[in-house]
Amino acid sequence: MGEVMMVRNKQVILKNYVNGYMKPSDMVVTSDSTICLELPKNNDGLILSKNLYLSCDPYMRNRMNEVVVGSYMTSFTPGLPISGYGVAKVLDSSHPNFKKGDLIQGFVNWEEYSLITDTQYLVKIEHVDDVPLSYYTGILGMIGLTAYVGFYDICSPKKGDFVFVSAASGAVGQLVGQFAKLFGCYVVGSVGSKEKVNLLKNKFGYDEAFNYKEEQDLNATLKRYFPNGIDIYFENVGGKMLDEVLSHMRIHGRIAVCGMISQYNLDRLEGIYNLHLLIFKRIRMQGFLTLDHYHLYSKFLDMILPLIQEGKIVYIEDMVEGLENAPTALAGLYTGKNVGKQVVVITHE
Amino acid sequence: MGEVMMVRNKQVILKNYVNGYMKPSDMVVTSDSTICLELPKNNDGLILSKNLYLSCDPYMRNRMNEVVVGSYMTSFTPGLPISGYGVAKVLDSSHPNFKKGDLIQGFVNWEEYSLITDTQYLVKIEHVDDVPLSYYTGILGMIGLTAYVGFYDICSPKKGDFVFVSAASGAVGQLVGQFAKLFGCYVVGSVGSKEKVNLLKNKFGYDEAFNYKEEQDLNATLKRYFPNGIDIYFENVGGKMLDEVLSHMRIHGRIAVCGMISQYNLDRLEGIYNLHLLIFKRIRMQGFLTLDHYHLYSKFLDMILPLIQEGKIVYIEDMVEGLENAPTALAGLYTGKNVGKQVVVITHE
Numbered sequence: 001m002g003e004v005m006m007v008r009n010k011q012v013i014l015k016n017y018v019n020g021y022m023k024p025s026d027m028v029v030t031s032d033s034t035i036c037l038e039l040p041k042n043n044d045g046l047i048l049s050k051n052l053y054l055s056c057d058p059y060m061r062n063r064m065n066e067v068v069v070g071s072y073m074t075s076f077t078p079g080l081p082i083s084g085y086g087v088a089k090v091l092d093s094s095h096p097n098f099k100k101g102d103l104i105q106g107f108v109n110w111e112e113y114s115l116i117t118d119t120q121y122l123v124k125i126e127h128v129d130d131v132p133l134s135y136y137t138g139i140l141g142m143i144g145l146t147a148y149v150g151f152y153d154i155c156s157p158k159k160g161d162f163v164f165v166s167a168a169s170g171a172v173g174q175l176v177g178q179f180a181k182l183f184g185c186y187v188v189g190s191v192g193s194k195e196k197v198n199l200l201k202n203k204f205g206y207d208e209a210f211n212y213k214e215e216q217d218l219n220a221t222l223k224r225y226f227p228n229g230i231d232i233y234f235e236n237v238g239g240k241m242l243d244e245v246l247s248h249m250r251i252h253g254r255i256a257v258c259g260m261i262s263q264y265n266l267d268r269l270e271g272i273y274n275l276h277l278l279i280f281k282r283i284r285m286q287g288f289l290t291l292d293h294y295h296l297y298s299k300f301l302d303m304i305l306p307l308i309q310e311g312k313i314v315y316i317e318d319m320v321e322g323l324e325n326a327p328t329a330l331a332g333l334y335t336g337k338n339v340g341k342q343v344v345v346i347t348h349e
Numbered sequence: 350m351g352e353v354m355m356v357r358n359k360q361v362i363l364k365n366y367v368n369g370y371m372k373p374s375d376m377v378v379t380s381d382s383t384i385c386l387e388l389p390k391n392n393d394g395l396i397l398s399k400n401l402y403l404s405c406d407p408y409m410r411n412r413m414n415e416v417v418v419g420s421y422m423t424s425f426t427p428g429l430p431i432s433g434y435g436v437a438k439v440l441d442s443s444h445p446n447f448k449k450g451d452l453i454q455g456f457v458n459w460e461e462y463s464l465i466t467d468t469q470y471l472v473k474i475e476h477v478d479d480v481p482l483s484y485y486t487g488i489l490g491m492i493g494l495t496a497y498v499g500f501y502d503i504c505s506p507k508k509g510d511f512v513f514v515s516a517a518s519g520a521v522g523q524l525v526g527q528f529a530k531l532f533g534c535y536v537v538g539s540v541g542s543k544e545k546v547n548l549l550k551n552k553f554g555y556d557e558a559f560n561y562k563e564e565q566d567l568n569a570t571l572k573r574y575f576p577n578g579i580d581i582y583f584e585n586v587g588g589k590m591l592d593e594v595l596s597h598m599r600i601h602g603r604i605a606v607c608g609m610i611s612q613y614n615l616d617r618l619e620g621i622y623n624l625h626l627l628i629f630k631r632i633r634m635q636g637f638l639t640l641d642h643y644h645l646y647s648k649f650l651d652m653i654l655p656l657i658q659e660g661k662i663v664y665i666e667d668m669v670e671g672l673e674n675a676p677t678a679l680a681g682l683y684t685g686k687n688v689g690k691q692v693v694v695i696t697h698e
Contacts, residue, residue: 069596071629238625247418257627271620276587278606278636280420285634287627 009035010323011081012110018064021265022334024327026064027082035113039092047095047116049088051108052349055137056330056342057171058236060084061264072289081109085143087125087136088114089349095119103127105136110326112346123297131308132317138171138341139304139315142290146258147175148300149293151183154256154286155232159184162226164245165206167236169196169316171341172258174204176234178313181205185232188225190241192336199339203314218244232256238263239270246274249281257287265334316340358384359672360430361459367413370614371683373676375413376431384462388441396444396465398437400457401698404486405679405691406520407585409433410613421638430458434492436474436485437463438698444468452476454485459675461695472646480657481666487520487690488653488664491639495607496524497649498642500532503605503635504581508533511575513594514555516585518545518665520690521607523553525583527662530554534581537574539590541685548688552663567593581605587612588619595623598630606636614683665689 008031018026039046062068063076076082086108090098098104098119106122108114116122125136138144150172151157163180167173168189177200180187188208189200200209208225215221222230222244229250235242238260249255263269278285307313318338320329326344333342357380367375388395411417412425425431435457439447447453447468455471457463465471474485487493499521500506512529516522517538526549529536537557538549549558557574564570571579571593578599584591587609598604612618627634656662667687669678675693682691 069626069629072600073629242624251421257624259628260625263625269622269625271622272624273618273620275591275606275621276609276612276618277418278634279608279638280418280422281636282638282641283636285627287630287632289628289631292631 005037006034007037007113009033010112012323012326013080014064014076014078014082016078017066017075018061020267022061022064022331024331027327027330029324029327033111035115037091037113039094039115043094045095045117045119046093047090047098047104047119047122048092049104049108049114049116050091051086051088051110051112051114051346053087053134053137054108054110054326054344054346055085055141055143055171056326056333056338056344057084057143058259058261058264058333060330061334072291081111083107083109085137085141087133087141098122098124103133103136105141110323110344112323121291121294128305128309131305134317134319134343134345135308135315137343138317139175139308139313140301143171143341144175144304145293145297145300146290147172147179148304149290149296150234150256150258150288151176151179153293154288155234155254157183157185157232161185161231162228162250163187163232163234164222164226164230165189165234165236166212166241167191167259167261168206168209169199169204169340170236170338173234173236174199174316174340175313177204177206180232181207182307182312190237193339195339199316203316212241219247222248229253234258235260237261243270243272243274246272246277246283249277249283251281253281253283255283255285257285261334318342319345321345354386355383356386356462358382359461361672361675362429363413363425363427363431365427366415366424367410369616371410371413371680373680376676376679378673378676382460384464386440386462388443388464392443394444394466394468395442396439396447396453396468396471397441398453398457398463398465399440400435400437400459400461400463400695402436402483402486403457403459403675403693403695404434404490404492404520405675405682405687405693406433406492407608407610407613407682409679410683421640430460432456432458434486434490436482436490447471447473452482452485454490459672459693461672470640470643477654477658480654483666483668483692483694484657484664486692487666488524488657488662489650492520492690493524493653494642494646494649495639496521496528497653498639498645499583499605499607499637500525500528502642503637504583504603506532506534506581510534510580511577511599512536512581512583513571513575513579514538514583514585515561515590516540516608516610517555517558518548518553518689519585519687522583522585523548523665523689524662526553526555529581530556531656531661539586542688544688548665552665561590568596571597578602583607584609586610592619592621592623595621595626595632598626598632600630602630602632604632604634606634610683667691668694670694
């Protein structure tokens with residue numbers, strides 16, 4: 001009887017710790033492993049999940065280093081599947097808060113099926129029919145809450161503020177720009193292609209957008225788009241962009257430091273030379289992590305769901321089908337291959 | 350009759366804009382100029398002052414650059430006296446708020462006598478007999494308010510916090526350390542000599558202190574003094590110290606950016622490489638200027654005066670006598686020659 005429950009379990013395995021730019025070949029997709037689709041007896045608090053959608057997020061690169069400096073997170077383990085935020089279906093449960101058939105979001109391994117023992121950050125999805133289930137990897141999940149907390153709380157926005165967003169068509173950036181417009185700000189975004197510039201202007205309602213790869217002189221670029229300076233910088237990239245933005249900030253400006261994707265694959269980070277401007281310009285620069293703000297999730301959901309349903313907020317996903325394509329999708333984040341939020345579909349159901 | 354009122358007016362003149370490290374010879378002290386010790390007729394709002402005490406402050410180096418990047422302040426003008434915070438006596442006044450004999454604090458030229466036309470930041474001193482008048486260049490003036498606002502407001506201290514102060518025996522640093530101790534924090538300071546280490550420990554009540562010039566490995570140093578990390582960094586120096594502190598900050602740490610004295614004489618500033626830690630550690634880093642907080646001055650005075658009178662706060666000044674020694678005193682700030690708050694005495698009365 002037990003035998004029929006064993007199935008092959010396709011997984012994305014990290015081969016070794018990574019140095020420099022992550023490549024798809026740093027991971028391997030294998031079906032060597034099997035999993036028993038039945039919970040072990042006499043063990044409470046476990047969940048057996050079928051994983052549906054995986055979120056590709058820039059921070060994941062840091063977990064491929066042997067040492068994750070200064071982070072609450074630990075390294076991935078070479079030889080084992082990597083993990084990340086995702087959406088899954090409960091096949092079986094001995095946990096009181098979850099039952100068979102439930103849809104859940106939270107941290108799951110990059111594999112078809114998981115035996116979940118750490119259920120701390122799992123959230124049951126109350127799925128609304130007219131919204132794609134994959135949205136819970138992004139706009140309706142941790143990513144959406146990141147944009148919400150980052151903009152409304154960390155940025156302390158005021159109506160009429162001049163707002164600059166980098167990586168502005170990405171998972172978080174596209175939302176921050178739309179929040180800022182709804183709030184009555186003037187918003188400019190930087191992205192890495194013409195196609196993304198068009199997205200910002202025609203889909204997300206950014207006032208202006210530019211392709212940083214085509215700009216020879218960032219100082220001149222920022223002067224062009226912000227002749228009066230920047231009140232709020234929503235930082236997703238770090239490096240040279242941050243350094244240049246500092247010299248275009250207005251007095252009492254705010255910088256929400258959400259990510260620094262340009263730095264995650266570098267062995268030696270780029271130096272920032274303009275921090276003395278924090279003083280004269282009285283700038284507040286603040287890093288944040290969404291895990292400190294989970295208590296705001298239901299409040300956020302109450303706000304965002306109607307906006308999506310009324311078409312006041314749009315959301316673009318870049319869907320890749322199949323776990324075998326997951327390594328390429330993840331590595332593509334760091335060269336800007338994705339257009340919108342990068343999602344890997346393991347199965348639609 | 351007019352003739353007898355003309356007197357020689359000794360002045361500290363900036364020769365030229367400065368590149369690299371400021372030297373005393375970048376200024377010249379001359380008595381070539383004369384001033385009429387009588388106010389011009391039919392002009393309201395003017396003050397004729399006899400200048401008594403001058404404050405030497407690190408930010409003044411920036412005003413010797415041809416362009417003061419990102420600052421609300423303008424450059425000094427070569428050929429004219431420099432200016433700074435000071436204490437003066439009103440010899441004559443056509444301004445309704447000030448009268449002959451008043452003592453004032455605010456921005457004055459580095460000269461014996463001044464005709465003050467911009468009275469915006471002048472404050473009348475209500476002098477208390479048992480406190481030195483020179484204190485209004487420091488602990489009882491803008492400097493004291495800087496330490497007060499910086500620590501109590503920008504640092505958001507909590508009892509038991511681990512606090513690190515750089516340039517810790519300087520005008521601001523010596524006060525921040527004492528405020529932090531009174532608040533119930535654990536406080537360590539860095540300074541540039543053994544004499545100053547002793548001051549911190551024996552005069553200002555710092556828990557620990559070290560001479561950064563004797564430390565070969567700042568990482569090991571900070572690990573030694575903060576085995577559990579730093580909650581609050583009161584930043585006065587910038588550069589390598591800031592970069593190293595970032596990797597020793599605790600989660601939800603705060604950095605009050607008050608000054609970066611190590612950078613002011615450099616043509617090319619030092620890069621900061623650890624800013625990505627702001628994210629994982631959720632650090633708030635905030636620059637501030639006291640001029641935004643002048644409205645708190647009388648509240649501050651009500652708090653600090655009794656503390657001084659009861660001996661609960663001490664204050665060390667490094668007094669230099671005579672305008673002719675002012676250029677050396679100012680330049681000495683950047684090599685750490687001063688012990689405590691650097692003051693130039695033009696005359697004691």
